[in-house]
Structures are given as structure tokens and as C-alpha cells.
Amino acid sequence: MPSDSLTLFATDLFVPRYRPMRSGDWELRCGANVLCPGYWGDVSLVLDIAALTRGHETWMSMTPMEIESQEIGCRLARGYTVVMGMGMGWAAANAALMPEVSRVTVVEYDPDVLAFHAECDVFAQLPPEAAAKVEIMQGDALHWLPDAPVDTLLADIWLPLNGDDRVDEVRRMQANTGADHVYFWGQEMVIARRARALGGALDADTVAAIVRELELPLLGPSLPDYPNRIARAAAAHLRD
Incomplete structure (x- = not known):
């Protein structure tokens, strides 16, 4: 072609x-x-x-998959935002660019990833006012505690898109940080899998019920097309 x-x-x-x-x-x-x-x-x-x-x-x-699977959290981040997992620095950089975000802390466990970013310096490519919002901390995402109230938690510390322990781990991060809003990588797969287990239609009512069951203040469900996005993502990527 x-x-x-x-x-x-x-x-x-x-x-x-x-x-x-x-x-x-x-x-x-x-x-x-x-x-x-x-x-x-x-x-x-x-x-x-x-x-x-x-x-x-x-x-x-x-890739489009990586960007689309994190963009809701980046676009809806506000206030003091904590990003668990550095990766390539993309999510933290985009969160820092949001006018509603006042501060971004990136928590990364692996010293080799931190060394990579010290050399690559993705955040130096941002406008100075956005770059000044970013701080990088070495720490364990499941134990790290903030020094101030957290408004938004963005979590991406996993390799597989689907993971059985993910919700429990996000709950631990949310409890430790006290974040008012949460977006975690693969949350659409969690919702889709639960909807499938319930045998219900993947509509706004089902999504709302599952989010209440998860007991996490998730970003995304307020978007009018969110159930449709979940359905499309699940059709392409839900394997179990």
C-alpha cells in the first residue's frame, strides 16, 4: 500500500x-x-x-496506542499532579503544559531510568514556565508520600496493559497521596473486563456503577463519549 x-x-x-x-x-x-x-x-x-x-x-x-491511553489523564490533570513512573517523560511533560496544573512530581524507582532522563532532559524542551513545574524524585510508587495535598495522580508503572493487581496498587497510591483525582494506565481495560463479567451493556450507567465499585475518583467517566472509547479500546486490546 x-x-x-x-x-x-x-x-x-x-x-x-x-x-x-x-x-x-x-x-x-x-x-x-x-x-x-x-x-x-x-x-x-x-x-x-x-x-x-x-x-x-x-x-x-x-505510538498512537501509548498517547491515546494516557491523554485523558494529561488533559484533565489539575493542581498538584503526581506522576508515578517516568517512562519517556511524555505524560509528565504534557501535564506540566496544562495551565490548570501548578506542580508536577515524577516518582521513578529505577536509577537507570533517572540517569537516562538526566542525559535526555525531556523537560528542557518545554517552555520555561512549564519546565519549572517539574521535579523528579526517586522512590517506590507504592510507598511514596507527598509533602503537600495532591490533586491529581497519574499512574503508569506496569508493562502489560491488563493486570490483575492494578486496582489494588492504584488504591494504595491514592491512599498514600490522598489524590482527589486519579487516572491509571489501562483503567479502561479494568472497566471493560468488569462489564463483561457482569454481562451488562457497556453504557454510561454500567461505567458509573463499576467506577463506584472501584472506589477510585477516576478521571474519564465524566466525558460523554467515555463508554464508547472503552468499547473501542477493549475490542482492540482486551485479551483476557
């Missing part, structure tokens, strides 16, 4: 510039043009993709 018949992926969110580098077992790879499915969007062509890998596993990449 000729490339001019493909849809190029585009987003109005900030996508940092990356360059190839290594830090311990981690490698940042750049340069391939790849056809990628979205999280809830269609397949599109990504030019000069960047990906963070360890061994044979890709932990994060600038």
Missing part, C-alpha cells in the same frame, strides 16, 4: 524529541516508520518513532 494512502498520526499534545541512547539495561531507539493501531483510534502511520526498551520488551513508545 503506498504511503500517501495512509493516515499519518497527529496529535495536538507535546511529543518530545528523542535521540538514541543507553542507560544500564535500557535502550532508547529512534527512527523507524511504523504502522500502529491506536488505543481506541484507527491504524495510522507514525514517522520517526521513538521507543524505550529493556531486553526484548518495549516499555513505552510514542
Whole structure:
């Protein structure tokens, strides 16, 4: 299929510039043009993709799937925002760009990831007023405690999109931080799996009931098309 018949992926969110580098077992790879499915969007062509890998596993990449699966949290973040898991720094950078966000703390456990970011310095690519909001802390996401009340918690510390222990771990992070609002990677898969178990339609009422059951102040359910987004994401990515 000729490339001019493909849809190029585009987003109005900030996508940092990356360059190839290594830090311990981690490698940042750049340069391939790849056809990628979205999280809830269609397949599109990504030019000069960047990906963070360890061994044979890709932990994060600038693909439509990765961007769409985190953008709700970035767009709806407000106040003091804590990002659990550095990854490629994309979510923290975009949260810092939101006018409603006053401060961003990134909590990362792995010293090699921290060393990678010290060299890559994604946040230096931000406007000075956004970069000044960001601080990076080394710590365990399941035990880290803030020094001030947290408004928004964004959590992405997992490799598989689907995970059985995810909700319990997010509850621990939310309890430790006292965050008023939470968005965690893969929450749509959690909701879709529960809806399937209940045998109900994936509509606004079902989503609201499941969110109450999760006992987490989730970002996303207030969006009018959220049930439809969940359904599209689940059709593409829910495997169990």
C-alpha cells in the first residue's frame, strides 16, 4: 500500500524529541516508520518513532496506542499532579503544559531510568514556565508520600496493559497521596473486563456503577463519549 494512502498520526499534545541512547539495561531507539493501531483510534502511520526498551520488551513508545491511553489523564490533570513512573517523560511533560496544573512530581524507582532522563532532559524542551513545574524524585510508587495535598495522580508503572493487581496498587497510591483525582494506565481495560463479567451493556450507567465499585475518583467517566472509547479500546486490546 503506498504511503500517501495512509493516515499519518497527529496529535495536538507535546511529543518530545528523542535521540538514541543507553542507560544500564535500557535502550532508547529512534527512527523507524511504523504502522500502529491506536488505543481506541484507527491504524495510522507514525514517522520517526521513538521507543524505550529493556531486553526484548518495549516499555513505552510514542505510538498512537501509548498517547491515546494516557491523554485523558494529561488533559484533565489539575493542581498538584503526581506522576508515578517516568517512562519517556511524555505524560509528565504534557501535564506540566496544562495551565490548570501548578506542580508536577515524577516518582521513578529505577536509577537507570533517572540517569537516562538526566542525559535526555525531556523537560528542557518545554517552555520555561512549564519546565519549572517539574521535579523528579526517586522512590517506590507504592510507598511514596507527598509533602503537600495532591490533586491529581497519574499512574503508569506496569508493562502489560491488563493486570490483575492494578486496582489494588492504584488504591494504595491514592491512599498514600490522598489524590482527589486519579487516572491509571489501562483503567479502561479494568472497566471493560468488569462489564463483561457482569454481562451488562457497556453504557454510561454500567461505567458509573463499576467506577463506584472501584472506589477510585477516576478521571474519564465524566466525558460523554467515555463508554464508547472503552468499547473501542477493549475490542482492540482486551485479551483476557
